[in-house]
Amino acid sequence: MSESKPSVWKRITANRLFLPVVCLVVVLLLNVIKTPSFFQVSVRNGVLYGYIIDVVNRASELVILAVGMTLVTASSGGQDISVGAVMAVAAAVCCQILSGGQVTTNSFRNPLPLAILAALAAAALCGAFNGLLVAKLKIQPMVATLILFTAGRGIAQLVTQGQITYVRVDTYKVLGGYLHGCPIPTPIFFAVGTAVVVHLVLNKTALGLYIESVGINRNASRLVGLNSTMIQFLTYVLCGLLAGVAGIVASSRIYSADANNIGLNLEMDAILAVALGGNFLGGGKFTLMGSVIGAFTIQALTTTLYAMNVSGDQLPVYKAIAVVIIVTLQSPVFQRYVKMRKIRKNPAAEGGAPA
Numbered sequence: 001m002s003e004s005k006p007s008v009w010k011r012i013t014a015n016r017l018f019l020p021v022v023c024l025v026v027v028l029l030l031n032v033i034k035t036p037s038f039f040q041v042s043v044r045n046g047v048l049y050g051y052i053i054d055v056v057n058r059a060s061e062l063v064i065l066a067v068g069m070t071l072v073t074a075s076s077g078g079q080d081i082s083v084g085a086v087m088a089v090a091a092a093v094c095c096q097i098l099s100g101g102q103v104t105t106n107s108f109r110n111p112l113p114l115a116i117l118a119a120l121a122a123a124a125l126c127g128a129f130n131g132l133l134v135a136k137l138k139i140q141p142m143v144a145t146l147i148l149f150t151a152g153r154g155i156a157q158l159v160t161q162g163q164i165t166y167v168r169v170d171t172y173k174v175l176g177g178y179l180h181g182c183p184i185p186t187p188i189f190f191a192v193g194t195a196v197v198v199h200l201v202l203n204k205t206a207l208g209l210y211i212e213s214v215g216i217n218r219n220a221s222r223l224v225g226l227n228s229t230m231i232q233f234l235t236y237v238l239c240g241l242l243a244g245v246a247g248i249v250a251s252s253r254i255y256s257a258d259a260n261n262i263g264l265n266l267e268m269d270a271i272l273a274v275a276l277g278g279n280f281l282g283g284g285k286f287t288l289m290g291s292v293i294g295a296f297t298i299q300a301l302t303t304t305l306y307a308m309n310v311s312g313d314q315l316p317v318y319k320a321i322a323v324v325i326i327v328t329l330q331s332p333v334f335q336r337y338v339k340m341r342k343i344r345k346n347p348a349a350e351g352g353a354p355a
Helices: 004-014 018-034 051-058 060-076 083-099 112-136 141-159 170-176 186-204 207-216 218-223 228-253 266-276 288-307 315-330 332-345 347-351
Strands: 042-044 047-049 165-167
Touching (some): 018 288, 018 315, 051 060, 060 083, 060 266, 083 165, 112 228, 170 228, 186 207, 207 228
Antiparallel strands (some): 042 047
């Protein structure tokens, strides 16, 4: 009976979500220390207002990207660094169709569903291009996706003819703002919906198991009958599709398609979210919830740095330092070192008392 408590604690600390949750709690506590009113939520003009609401709202696009990045990482052991550029492509296609080719419009020139479907199709096509290079041609993921990382924003500029396309229509602004009569920001619904739908698909079908199997050993998966090429290809298509969703939400926030700034540097934050979530960047087993927690951690960290009056130019430096510390604490080497230190201090506790 006396051993029940240690065993429960060990099960908790052994959980893959333990360290991601601890990291998120630490970052939130830093926010509370700096801003005591951080968790205070009020209603102003019929909508929720507060620091924590802003963190969750601003993290929505990153959550969507992190879900797609998790699938790509798990299946191929590599990352898609083009998701930020794909966001810009999707935003450009959507706004260009809605504006009918005009630089600015106060009314839809084409139906909104048509524009959204076209934007998602363009994003999925970008994902399919990446998937073809990685899954079929066996090009290293970072190298394969570097093509669209470089050319994607140029494609978006071609779509918008080098202009920032504005869609000043309230219906479109709702996607990145608020539904009428709803106090919760709409992007939060997109983020939650994405995570829930993908989670259900992966757990109610065998797709999640297939992705893990291919990521662990592609050749072995092929020998037992799995189409590893198609599975990897599918994850890149899904990643591109989710980047398209994030691009539409991001463009709705600013009611425009800004090819130079939409999704800028978000690909790096998405990769960090996957890493902070306890996922192995070499592929294999993964947890979507960990990546979602990682995304919120990064956004909370960004909010903390802004509250400390850190300028936008200096932000990446401080963020990198904090992330290095967090990733180091989660690394297997550091965890083995801590475990060995515990064994040296108390060998009887680990190996058992002599009879």
